[in-house]
Structures are given as structure tokens and as C-alpha cells.
Amino acid sequence: MCGRYQRRADKQRIAEAFQLGNVDGLALEFVPDYNAAPQSMQPVIVWDKQFGTRSLYMMFWRFLPPYVTDPKKFKLDTINAKGETLLDGNTWRYAFLHYRCLVPVDSFIEWKRIDPKTKLPWMFAMKDDELFALAGVYRRWRSPDRKSEMDTFAIITTEPNELLAEKTGHDRMPVIIKRSDYQRWLEPETWNSLPSI
Amino acid sequence: MEQPPIDLIRPFDSDKMKAWRVDRRINNVKINEPSLDQPIQDDAPIPEKPKRVEKPQRKTKSENSGQLGMFG
Numbered sequence A: 001m002c003g004r005y006q007r008r009a010d011k012q013r014i015a016e017a018f019q020l021g022n023v024d025g026l027a028l029e030f031v032p033d034y035n036a037a038p039q040s041m042q043p044v045i046v047w048d049k050q051f052g053t054r055s056l057y058m059m060f061w062r063f064l065p066p067y068v069t070d071p072k073k074f075k076l077d078t079i080n081a082k083g084e085t086l087l088d089g090n091t092w093r094y095a096f097l098h099y100r101c102l103v104p105v106d107s108f109i110e111w112k113r114i115d116p117k118t119k120l121p122w123m124f125a126m127k128d129d130e131l132f133a134l135a136g137v138y139r140r141w142r143s144p145d146r147k148s149e150m151d152t153f154a155i156i157t158t159e160p161n162e163l164l165a166e167k168t169g170h171d172r173m174p175v176i177i178k179r180s181d182y183q184r185w186l187e188p189e190t191w192n193s194l195p196s197i
Numbered sequence B: 001m002e003q004p005p006i007d008l009i010r011p012f013d014s015d016k017m018k019a020w021r022v023d024r025r026i027n028n029v030k031i032n033e034p035s036l037d038q039p040i041q042d043d044a045p046i047p048e049k050p051k052r053v054e055k056p057q058r059k060t061k062s063e064n065s066g067q068l069g070m071f072g
Helices: A011-017 A091-097 A162-168 A181-184
Strands: A003-006 A034-035 A041-048 A052-062 A079-083 A100-105 A107-115 A117-127 A132-142 A147-157 B015-022
Touching: A003 A079, A003 A100, A011 A041, A034 B015, A041 A132, A041 A181, A052 A107, A079 A091, A091 A132, A091 B015, A100 A147, A100 A181, A117 A162, A162 B015
Parallel strands: A052 A147, A079 A147
Antiparallel strands: A003 A034, A003 A107, A041 A052, A041 A100, A100 A132, A107 A117, A117 B015, A132 A147
16 A cells, blocks of 8 residues: 655656656646645646647546546545556556556655554655656546546555565555656557567 | 556565655644654654543533523
């Protein structure tokens, strides 16, 4: 599970790290978030097919599938999507195939359980202190009457690496996408254009 | 048919990452400040949770000092 992260970077630093180009005219405004929690609006990066560029959007951190009619009554925990089962079932499959995103973070937090009532937070970051990207999926949710809509996302998780398992004993960690894989993750069509081996 | 990049869903290289324990104040989503990422020692004692302060009970009418209320 990944239920908390830090994003100290501002719009300009994100733009440089993810090669978003000029963001001066971008109407989005957000401040660094030292305790980014589920059910808050967060900046995420998507592939804009129309312009062929990476774009920054504010999205709600709790994935709402289109079949949800009332978010308040939707009880499924969808802040994370389990990587191993993304292609199973209706909730994630379409988003994984067509709507993948990158979540820019400086660090994320996982908890070590000491006893049933006590969990100690551990922070994980890159050794070079660079901004990095968590893998996500997103969908636009619309109310049944079409009067309101909202872009929503989830962070994908996988089994833990040695560091996270050693420090926390936790059995999941967020998927981190390497810089060299950003485009392949964001743009579904690039797979088709790769030469067959 | 479009092939999703399922091979990218894997644990990240531990050698490129670092980890440190932080204060439990980060559990509170209402706290949002730069100092939340300050490291604390791995074996630092676990602070006790602050005890809930009991609210003083309101006096019932009969416990009042005998003065009549303005509205009876």
C-alpha cells in the first residue's frame, strides 16, 4: 500500500524533470505538499494525445470507476491498484490499457507495524534526492446526471524491494517508473511502433 | 493488439534508494510542513500517544447554585 507521499517540487521543477515544456501559462497552481494524503487533489502527468506532449493535471487521489454512481457510497479502497491484477476485472483493466499516468514525488512513506496499535513511519527516497515518478492509472468520473465530473487516480503497487521489506516488513510498495521508461508508460501506442525482436 | 507495459510493474532497485524513520506527526494529515521529513534515530523510543482530555461535564440544572436562569 502507498498511502502518503511528499512532493516538495513546484510546477517549474516538475516541468523540467518530466520535460513538460513551458508551463508559465498553465493555469494550475499548487504548493509543495509535505504530507500528500488520499482524497486530496494532486498534480499528475499524462500523455496528451491531441498535442503529442506530456501534460500536468490536477486529479483526485482516489480512483473512481465510471460505474460508480455515488462516491460517498463507494466503499472499495481504490487509492492503490494491485499491479498483479490490473488486467483482471472491470475496475482497472481499461484504465491500465488506456489511461496511465505518472505521479511526481520526492519521497513516499510506509509504516512498520510494531504491535496491533502502533505503526512507525519510514520515508523512502532516491539516494540522489531527485524527484521521481510513481506509476498510476486514472479515469474521469462523471456523476449520473452529468452535472459534475472529476479526474481521479490510483497509485499502482507491487511486491516490496529488499530495502522496504527490511525496514518495514511491509508486503507492498509503489511502482516506480525509471526516467527512461516515462514515455513507454505514458503513451500506449509506442509499444506498437517498436520493432519486433 | 496493444500490449500494456506490464513488465514495468516491478520493485525498484534498492541500491538507488534510501530510507529513514520519521516522526509520527506525519500520521496526522492536518500537519503539512517541511520538517516532517526530518530523520529520527531508528531505535528512538516510541512516544506515547497524548491522552484524550476529558471534557468537563456540564452541570445539570439541579447542580446549579440555586440561581434562577434568566429564562427559568
